[in-house]
Amino acid sequence: RYDLGEEFHLSDFVKEVNHTFAEVTQLCGDLMDFQPEGYAIDKRFPNIQYIPEDSSVRLREQSISWSREGVAQRIRLSPDITYVLPSGYKVSMVRRSVGGHWRLVGNAAEGVFCHKPCTVSGGGKSEISKSIRDAILAGPVFVADFQGDMASAEKILQRDFSDRFKNPPDVKRGRGILDERRSLGSVIKLLTPSRAYTDEYNEWLGTIPMHVRDLIFTVKRFYQSEWEGDWGRHFSVDAVNGHPGKELKYKHQKLVAQYLRVGFTGDGLWRTFTLRKDFIPSVKLQREDDISASTVLPSSDLPYLKKGEHRPSLKFATNCEYRFFQRPDDAVLRGYDKNAEADFCRQNLFASNYHPLSRREARDEVDDALQFGQYTAKLQEVFRGFLDDSNRREFMASSALPRIVDGKPTKNPRYLQNRPDVEDAKGRYLANIGTRLYRRVPLGQAVLNPVDAVLAGRRNNPANAQSGIRALAVYGPIHYQELPELFMDFVSSLTGKSPSTTGAGSEGALTKGPFNALLPVVDLNIALVSYMLTSDDCFTSAAGYIGPKYRVNHDISLLIPELWARMSARERRADYLIREEYLEKVDDFDHAGRSILAGRLGYRITSRFVLDFFGRIFTNPDSVIPEDMLKPELQGIDDYVDGVNNIVETQQRIAGHYFEDGSIDDAIPPLRALLHIMAHGEFEGKTVADPEIRSLFDCEKVRGQHWYQDRLKAKQVRDVRYLENQAAYMKTFLEKETHREEAGRLGLAKRLSKVEDELTFAMSSDYIGSLDGTIGLDCSLEQSGTAEGDKGEDGS
Structure with missing residues (x-):
């Protein structure tokens, strides 16, 4: 979501969009009632209206205007209505969740589907879809000395910033802070210390008082080009007891700053940080909680996908629950968790x-x-x-x-x-219509929403000798792991102490230990094939603790979707983040004469990631995530070492079970090699760092592997057997004289013909090709299949 200020015109905001209202009428005209002025009202939700592409929206006038056949048209802007442009972009008049000021807010046409699989108890499964709105606090925009602060701000605004880089770019752009070509995010980066800046410039930044920085950000947020040279007259303070007050006002309205909690101090006090002046919480539509069903399909067979979709196969997930079994941790703070309190008002x-x-x-x-x-x-x-x-x-x-x-x-x-998405029918409808319009999906065609981001969660805890709980707080706020390290974690699913559990330890493969009727190796095979086919990068967030020093509860879990929603598809890719030094590799190291396998932790975010991406949410991002939070070993190397050893030893112990029960023989080759390394430290004389081992997980080669082709053949055999059983059952039913009338009512003859056509295709050589890019069927299931198991089974 975007703060659009007080005036908005889409062509000024997103210049590459070329959707027209005429297209909307052809594409989705059956959904709306058209009005003489040239806009339309949704038939299902009258508080959704569709406006032309040349619409201008003005908050102060509370108006929306456009031209139709050369005649100016105008309707009233209402806070009760969501206005949808032909591109699917949505505009509304919204009062801030805190502070009460009205603003124009824009919602992107398409959202980001954040999927949180294999998340341990207390890892933040629910928090990924909870609104961050309840966690936002309000307070005044503070000035220490109005006249002095205004003068200091003016001096900074007039400064030449071209000398700030250690290695200046070839082309000096020379944009001032108030230049309309410079965004608020760019100004935040400009006034935040960086390794790219000279020591002198960083020292100068350190002399700027925090409230003066906030004043500059406030001016930038509201600045309009026609103010040039006279911006100061739009800001003021009241006189209090004959002296200038401390609360800043804009156009005679008191301004309100927003703050967000990110963890606690050692004394249990809240660590709160100022949100950007243009920050608007994302709209979240909850798609999952504890139990989902998913499938993987080749993208080449799917129409109307997101522009620029590069993945060879895509994962689709759907909810299996009507109600969620919630544990609202923060509801013990009266008034904090407003959703939980609303639910407790129900009969x-x-x-x-x-x-x-x-x-x-x-x-x-x-x-x-x-x-x-x-x-x-x-x-x-x-x-x-x-x-x-x-x-x-x-x-x-x-x-x-x-x-x-x-x-x-x-x-x-x-x-x-x-389920919030069931109760919020309008929100679900708006999300669908926005995507449909943006991708130009005709009515009658499904709007496909594959998983965009895989964001698993961890539960970390410091050591507790009295309870016999070892350290498990070695992860920073966000980690990325390549498939070998990721699946070492997924095999063991090690969790720290949380309110959901009686202790710490392994929750079984993919966290499904207590619930799985299949051998764990079967699920691990399927999950690994899924990741290899989709080439999805998996990032993990920390809950509970980051090192022994920082208790964060679920504050990071709540932040992750806000970050990912503000990142482009390219920025969400691990290869880009590594190349641009937003992620750094954690390496093995020696300590007290022992090799510590810290490389199992994968990659972790850097201060550059914090500056650029947390800077899209906070005004002072570098203070939100300090260095010892990024690098927990700085909080105490002994705890860090014990935490890493705890992980490695648990992975070794859990991997041993697959050898004890013989299921190692059913593991696909990449997983088999990984289990050997976890249990014994090597596979055929090679470690996880050897190129030969890592090449087993190459996403680009999986479709050509013989073991993958065997999965497709097993799926074909199972599907043929299933269809044969169905056809035989229908024929038997049709042959019975007593069933003839019922068979006619059910249209069974036509159904049989369809099944026979499907059977013919399933038995053909082309069928294997149609399965390419799917997970197929685990060969161990086909080998153990029984006649009883085949009845009514679809083999998926």
């Missing part, structure tokens, strides 16, 4: 591990005015309704009051949340 709520409040206890809660006033207004009404004389219920529950266990509140309260 039809299933909750466990919450304290049943009696009338007396509810009365005590209401009488504690300081605490009670922090609840949302709706939950306050629930309390009052419960205490009303007309109420006959004996107990109620509050999201802030978990059940008391052993004299203290349990850390694992749960409730069933209705």
Whole structure:
């Protein structure tokens, strides 16, 4: 989402878009009622309106205007309506979640599908789809000395910045801070220390007070070109007791700064940081939580994909749940988790591990005015309704009051949340229509949304000798691992201590240990083939702790989707991030005479990543993620070493199980080599660093491997057998005289003909080609298949 300021015209914002309103009428005209002025109203949701490509939107006038056949047209801009342009770009008039100021907000036509697989308990599965809005705090924009700060800001605005680089670029662009060609993000980078800048320039940046920097960012956020030379008159402060006040105003309205928590200090205090003046939380449509089903399809067979889609195969995932079993950790802070409090206002709520409040206890809660006033207004009404004389219920529950266990509140309260994407029908519809218009997908054709980003989560903890829990906080905020290191992690799925668990340890392959009816090696084979076919890069985020020093809970988990939504498809690719030094490799090292296999951690983000990408969210990104958070070993090398050893030893122990039960024989060659290395340190005399081992995981070669072709052949055999069984069953049904009428009603003869056609194709040599790029069938399943298992099975 984008802060569009007070005026917006799409051609000024996204110049390469060439969609027209005439196209919309041809493409999706059946969805809308057209108006004489030249716009349209959605038939299903009247508060969705479609406007022409030349529309100009003005906040101050609350108007939208365009030209139709040479005649100027105009409608009123309403905060209750979402306006959709022919490109699928959406514009709305929105009041800030904190601060109350209105602004024009733009929503991108297409979203980013963030998929969070193989995430351990407490790793942040739910947080990837929770809005960050509830975590945002509000406060005034502060100035220490209005006149002095304005003068300091003016001096900085007039500065020549061309001398800042150690190695100046060949072409000096000479853009000033207020130049319309320079974005707010560029200004933030300009005023943030960098290795690329000279020591003198970095020292000068250190002399700028934080509130003066914030003032400059505020001026840049609101600046308009017609202000040239006179920007100062648009900002002011009130007089308080005869002296200039400290709260900045813009056009006589008090400005509000937004802050976000990112972890805690050692004393348990919140680490809060200022958000960019143009930051708008992303709109999230929850597609998954705990249980999903997925498949992989070759992209060459799929129409109307996202522009620039480069992956040979794509993963599609769908939700298997109607309700989510949520543990709202921050709901114990009254008023913080507004979604959880709204859910606790429902009549039809299933909750466990919450304290049943009696009338007396509810009365005590209401009488504690300081605490009670922090609840949302709706939950306050629930309390009052419960205490009303007309109420006959004996107990109620509050999201802030978990059940008391052993004299203290349990850390694992749960409730069933209705799927947000089911309840928010308009949001789901808008997401679909935006993508349909942008890709020009005709009605009747499905809008395909494959996984765009794979973002697994970890649960980390510091050592706790009393509980017998070893250190597991060696990961920075974000890591990337290539397939060998990633699947070492997936095989063991090691988790730290979390409220969801009774201890730390392995949750089984792909975190499915307690739930899997298949041998783990089968799922690992399928998952690895999936990653190799799609060439998806997997990034992991940290929850719980980063090193023993920084407790972050789920604050990083909440941030990750905001970061990825603000990155281009190229920027989300690991090869680009490595090449541009946004990621650095973690290497093995020696400590106290032992080799520490820290290379298992893969790559981690650098200060450059923080500056460029966190800088799209925060005004002072370098302060959000300090160096010892990027490099947890700086917090204590002994804890770091023990944490790495904990990972390696667990991986060795878990890999040994595949040799003990014989399932190592069913592993596909890359996985078999990996399990040998995990358990024994080598495979045929080679380690994970050897090129021969790493080439086994080459995504570009997987389709040509004999073991992959065997999977496709096994799938063909299973599909043929399935179709033969179906055809035989239908024929038997049709042959029965007593079933003739029912067979006619079901159209069984036509269905049989279709199955026979499918069977003919499945038995042909072309069928294998049609399966190329899919996961096929695990050969161990085909070998162990039984007649009973074939009945009604689709082989997928």
